[in-house]
Amino acid sequence: MTAVLRPSLGPFDNIDELKTALINGSFADGALRFGSFVLKGGRVSPYFFNAGDPSSGRSLQPVALAYAHALHDLPAFDVLFGPAYKGIPFAALACMALYTQYGVSVGYAYNRKEVKDHGEGGSTVGAPLKGKKVVVLDDVMTSGKAVRSALALVVREGGQVVGVVELLDTEEVGGREGVKSTVQELEEEAGVKVRSVLGMRDVLGWMERRGMGEIGLMREYWEKYGVERMTAKASESSSDGPLCHSAAIPMRLLSIMCRPTREAQHSGYSESVYLCFPRRVLASGSSNARKKPSSSQF
Secondary structure, three states: OOOOOOOOOOOOOOHHHHHHHHHHHHHHOOOEEEEEEEOOOOOEEEEEEOOOOOOOHHHHHHHHHHHHHHHOOOOOOOEEEEOOOOHHHHHHHHHHHHHHHHOOOOEEEEEEEEEEOOOOOEEEEEOOOOOOEEEEEEEEOOOOHHHHHHHHHHHHOOOEEEEEEEEEEOOEOOOOOOOOOHHHHHHHHHOOOEEEEEEHHHHHHHHHHHOOOOHHHHHHHHHHHEEEEEEOOOOOOOOOOOOOOEEEEEHHHOOHHHOOHHHHHHOOOHHHHHHHOOHHHHHOOOOOOOOOOOOOOO
């Protein structure tokens, strides 16, 4: 069955209340921790999020409801795919929440770590993917290797990936080039929308409301590695209107945006900088800056 979704948050009055319950449960179960953690790429982070740790009904209920809520903004789909191992319970939880909260029945599937050569065989379990529109669920993207493998597997099985939903978007500069986030790179490479249940901004806001002492280190980390998503509607009638619907800029580049256009161009980030300058600034810049960028589906 193809899903057509309407927002439904169960016992929660609004999305902020749901996100707060999700973060509370993650912190209580030890999924969200603060300290000093060395990540795979060698970066030292003041926090760590292990999506496999939420293990109680209280903490899993908001996970299921929040995943279902995030899915409503994606194109219609038939199957939820959860990459083994952490993605398996997420797919099952979201599949159930879509039915109980929205009355929508979709299938769910997951992959085997090792292809089974006996019995029913195959590399996937659950709903068949061939000829189906599939949404891939992920926990947290670091390098994006796991979700890229999942996308490739769905295609090999004859499915069409129409979206990706992750539990937490760290909103950090990283990826392969170290300029964009892994989410941004994946959207460009695969041509699919990536949505998140939580963003790092949600976590920072939660910490501030609780008056947590670790907020200072988290803010410093965010200023150094955070990706600022700037969304604005293009206005052809206004001289100050932005040229694009959205652009994403590393926080460390925001200061460059206030310098002369020529210096920004020499910095090597001219495209991102130009996209967020007002028209009147662009008009005084180079001919390259005055070119209208191509529209983005994101």
